[in-house]
Amino acid sequence: MVKKKLSKRELERIAEAEAKKKQQEEEAERQRLRKEEKERMKKEQARAREKAQKEANEHENRIQTLSKSCALFNEMKEKKLQKDIKSREEEDWILYLKCDGKPNPGNLGEMNTYLYLWQLENDSDYIDNTIIRCTEVLKLLDVSDNLINNPLNASENLVKNWKEVRQNFRTELQTRIDNATFSILRNLEQNMISIDLSTVHYLKECPHFILGLWTEIINPHPWNYEPVAPTVDFSQIGVSLQVPYQLAKEYYVIRVLWVKYNHYSDISMTWNSKPLLPEYNRDLFTLNFEEYEQKQQLKKMIEEELRIQREREKSKRKKRHTKTTTEPEVMAQNETTTKPTTEPLPVETESGLKEIPEQERKEKESKEKTEITDNTEVITPVTATVNLQRSPSEILLENEENLKTILKEYLKTEVKEKEINMRQRIVLGGVFHINLLEQPSQPKILPDRTILTIIHGEPKIRHLDYYEVYVPPPPKEEEDKPLHSTDEPEAEKKPEEDSLNRLTLINITLPDTVLWFDTPIAVQWRDDINQWTTEYIYDSRFNEEKQVITFRVGKMAPIGLSTARFINLPYQAWEMRPDWKGGPGGVFFSITAATIIIEFIIRNNKVCINSLQNASGNALQDLVGLYFEPNRLIRMLQKGGVDVFPEHDAFIYTEGITPKHWITENHIYQCMALLSTTYNFSWSRWNLLAGQKKIVMQIREFLDRKRLPNYSMLLVTPQRTIVVDCTEVSQAFSEQGIQGMEYYPDLYWLTQAHASSTSKEKIEKADLMLVQTVNLILTRTRVFSFS
Template sequence: MSANKKRDKLSKVEKKKLQKEEDEQRQREEEAARLLAEQQELKRQEEERKEQEEHQRLELKDRERREDELSELRHLLDEMQNAVARWKDEASAKTKWERYMQCDGTPDPSIPQEINSFISLWREDTEVQIGSVLENCSLAQRLIEELEDLLNDTPQTAGSSSDTHRHQETILSLQELIHSKRNQATEEILKWSRANMDIETGNMQTVIQDADATLCLWANLNKNPRFKGYHFHEAGFGFELPKQLAVSDVAVRILHTRFDHLSCLSAGAHRISQGSIKSEESHPSTGEVGDEDTEQQGNAEESLDHKDEDSVRSETRKSFASVASEKEEKNARHDKEPEEQRWGEGRRDSLQEDTAIAGERDSYSPPEAPVTLVETEVVDLHQYTPLGGVFYFDAFRIPPQSQLVNGWDMRELSDTGLQRFPYPVDESQLHSSTSRPLDEGGALVSPPVGVTVTVPNSVVFPQDPQVARWDAVACQWTRESIGIITYDTSLKKISFQMDSFYPFALLQDMHINMPFQGWELRPLGLNAAVLVVTAAVTEVHFTVKGHRCMLSSATEYELPHVLGRWMSPSALQKAMRRAGVNVFVSEHSGKYVSINAKEPLIEQAAYEQMALLSCAVAFSWSRWNSHCGREQLVVQACEHLEAGPVPEKAWSLYLLNAERTWRLRMREQSESFSTALDGGSEFHATFLHMLRDCMGAPGHGRVRDADPFFVDCVLQLLMATRVLSYC
């Protein structure tokens, strides 16, 4: 027992000893850990101090050279802009000279005397044969497009507001004349309907096409009550009529124009009105001054000259809203105005007449028709755009036909012109004894009319096209009164019903390709580059060489009239928008697309510097651009002088803001965002100087030798796509 107790006692002593040793060991370890932590903290603080000192040194260095770098950048941009401006002026002068030397009678739409003479002579021309009319309409459409390009390329300044207003008035006059001449040609064809009757159907039908329009015309001569509709196989268009129209003296026209002359009436009138207000504020009317000076001189003849000149000047500054209220005043001085200044007045009167005719039809309140209507909705042209032109779906009264009497071909003469056939109609307007159902109010219940069109091959619809018809009273596109829409994807045919005859168009969301999924700008050599934009639906490749660019590829789309064709940036944007492949933003796009909005001035400065370096440096999108806030940009970039794709390891991240630019330590694959400066790098006031520090002699040579026109072309594409905000 005593031995066991002794062993237990020794064991307790040993335990205490072991415990003491363990405590001492733990204390030594804790002390060592504390000393190590202190050393590490001191080292960290020393590194932070050195890093802060280096950071301050680099900031001081950046501030010292900031003005020089900014001045150099401004100088480079000014040189580029001045060179481009001189080149555009020379190109414009050369174009005018070539037009003058052609001597083909084609007017210059920017010269008032020439275009006014053309409009006056064409308005007075009595030629109504369809071939000649279509030829003149094509010429007028080219003049319209030339004026539209001129308006788009001309900066809006106080001095150019009167020219802008005059060009817009000219466009409206040409559009009205095109519409009027086509109606006259349609009337001429219908006058000879019986002579051109198809023996098989007993009716007259014809299809006439040119590069700008397709005219499908059908005249109901047989009045077969079992008639359901007709399909123009050559054009891919067709229509369906209710029995009430099948037994009436009615002609149906489907006129498809490749251009859109209606949307501008909805959105353009407001712009013209605003321009007029600015013009009036900037340029007060000189009429009173001229009259006062004339009265002081007492020269009546000179007073008349002043009044004529002032009336012309004020006429170009009037908004469309004020024209109607001043109509009486203009009629009073009509005899005093030169003929070339009076064509605009006829245009407005004609527009009012057309609107009144359409309003008479649209104001008629038809009974409820057996058709499921789309929810009433006005089309927002900032969100949707008509594609493939406009389809004018009209019904007309058949003009009096010629009759052979005693060997004489006699025809009743009428000066009413082409008359619309009102539909829905009341009972007195139909020429048939067939009984018809009436509602409680005695009005005729009119079934809807159907129409089928083939989507033009010149446009693409990633989604099923929407349909809208033109409201002539409100001057807007609307989905009201359209129902039972069906779309055959394989045949690209769309069919629907309307309660009456209206112009209609096929719509697509302008922002279906936004926001972008990625982008890359890569050099292809001196004055050559490729911009790849991976959009929501397609991927497009833009190739830039010199002052021109082209759409080199667009996945899943076949657009032979756009792909592979060298154009100016503005012409390419216009062609792609018309084709339905839109990757270009507008001032309103941010309202309809969820974007990573950036400060506009910072974004524009980035595009300018990227364009200056685009023949030697590759740029790409970064997922961290959406993590750095509105005031900063994050872009991947690297020098790239060889052909082919950029290796993944070659990319570096750069952060840009209003103060400076620097290379980031982090990589695209990093797990978290950090603004830490990369080792061995410096701060620079501009992206241009930041990247030039990383370039070799060959890259510097390319940037120095870059053509200003190439730089401007790349800049226009970047500004049009705005990849830094929309990706």
């Protein structure tokens, strides 16, 4: 059957019907999309309202609970401060009643009087008297250090005066040792021991310093005498030196004075860290309250900007509508006809840009009206007042990141080339005063048996004028050269070698009073800039097997051995729990550092080292088992090479470290300290990967060590603390709370809801001094930021 051919009119009718059908389908699709968009918007708005209400409820919870815990911790800090002040006053009163002739280091008048009377004495210039006075003065200076490092309620001006008096004592002590040296040198043959016919030496050792002297006695020599620059070994001190050849014909005294204390580093320009910015001195409640208020203000600003934007869009649509309705009339008056189009003509906007087609404009407008009023997402165009493309949380996060950048730049300490940054390095093992001194005039016996000593100028030691400028040669590229045969003549001495030999060669064996974890470098103290520097030190080498550092110097100045300060960071693990061995009321705290394992026992307001493992020597072992005030123990450990007490700027100089949120970290330490007699806390491998604002650790209640429960995983953020559904051996970390976990603003309130009655009773009766001492150790070690 032949298919009837459709006419042109019928084809047009079918095409019109299909077009109409397609248009109806498209309209139906648009209606469906609009309906889905409305439903989505309703759901989003419902979720936003639900989240906003949840945030409001949590904020109300924080106001009611977190404010109480922060107030409790602040009250405990204040009580501890008042107890410490009272204890210091009692110590002052005991010193006053002793009347033993020794001053109170905290009393400026007594210290200045003591110093004045000391300066009037002459008998202390003799070495034995100097040793006695050194012991007495160093005890006073140790107390002064404690006052300065822990000033309590002392004013800044008083602390400044303490430092000034301390420095005066240090200067006078060094002067007395120098004077004792001069009194020995005034009569070489009587006071020193002969090595041979022409040389004498001297050695004096005490708990605080070792003094070694060597010199040649002036004797007649034949006319062709060609002396050789000597190499002098002070084996008891661990120092040897070779005098440069240009001084071979000089008569001088070599003094090696090793003082086991360091009175230079803490007056260095880079010793003290810069204080934290005020934003970091708030408590956790104040932080959350202020951030919540800022977030609400930002929400209002964004909503206002959106309202203004909607009004503008409404005004633009109204103008477009008026313009499109008047165009046909204008065209009729001009008797101009145009072919109708399916889309409106582009219309110029106020900005000079053409408007998009109506259908696309409506779809885009529908999307731009999508307003998510929660604190996670707001998708709107950018305005000059507030960036509508970011949520309040994103804006606050950006502000916080900017503050961290400012803090890092502010805390960073810059030093000149060859100067030592004491924020990054430390000088250990005391100070070596290696000097070339002029030989003073010796006594002469006159014919009438009278002894006459002619002294030129002031009777004190005089340093030999020794200063050599050395410019190291530029490094040369290695060349492939044939080896010289043994019968070839020896090559002439190169000019740079001759220049190098004009420097003094020094060898120092590392003192065994320090644990050395890093290869040290030799540094010298410069009084003119109050800095340790390597400016006059050249050709430094280290023999690891013999533990000897060798270097040359072009100028004589006090020498120290500098090493990296935080070589034991980051930590590998840590644990804190009640101490079951020493009876109730004690806390065990251990740190597995990069090299060593150190354990502390904390009782009341004292701390002891329980054990020190993996150390490279026996240094500091005499401190094990002895209880000290925590700040004093920290200083002793740092001087012994064990610095596991990073300050707030240590992250700048430590690789691979991302510090945790400062305020949150301090708050959790206070919570842990309060719970330390009844809970067991431990390191978690998830902490490092959790990010800056999240702290992760393991926790369990510790009532009976024979029946300990399994660890739970604790997640702490600035806004909440929860036990998460995760373990240390899980394949991935989960931030989802365990079933039934409610909202808690911090660890204290979480344990108040879930701890046993026994634990709650122990927490309520916790000793204030113990809690605050534990808190001090935690805040000084900062195990969350550095593990």
